[in-house]
Amino acid sequence: MHELSIMQSALSLALDQARQAGASRVHTIRLRIGALSGVVPDALEFAFEVLAPGTLAEGAKLAIEHVPARFWCAACTREFQSDDMFAECPDCHRLSGELRAGREMELASLEID
Ligand SMILES: [Zn+2]
Incomplete structure (x- = not known):
């Protein structure tokens, strides 16, 4: 299972940060x-x-x-959202290949004691 190894690295990163901060407990892990x-x-x-x-x-x-996927249309110089891999610009209807956000898988923050 793909998610198990992703979670394992996110968790070990979170635990490293918690230990460095001298935490005794982690309350929330935000991804x-x-x-x-x-x-x-x-x-x-x-x-x-x-x-x-x-x-x-x-x-x-x-x-x-x-995080929703955000694409860039160079023709209209605008950004738009789509949850599809192949996104069509809502203005000019060209397919945009330029993904600006949406592939993230990262540790956002940590709440610790
Ligand atoms: Zn466009």
Whole structure:
């Protein structure tokens, strides 16, 4: 399962940061997930339930922030949103290949004690 290894690296990054900050507990781990990242949020939550016990993040809340995909149309010099890989500009209806956001899979923030 793809999400298990993604969650494992996100969690170890979060735990490193928590340890560096001298935390005794992690309350919330907030992840930023792009619409086109290919990550299934439910599977991430499941992976978190499997991986968190026994760590500082045991019992922590996993908060997932969704990032919509944003494309750039060079002809209209505007940005637009789409959840599809192939996005059509709403103004000129050309296909835009330039993805500006939506592939994120990153640790956004951490709430610790
Ligand atoms: Zn356009």
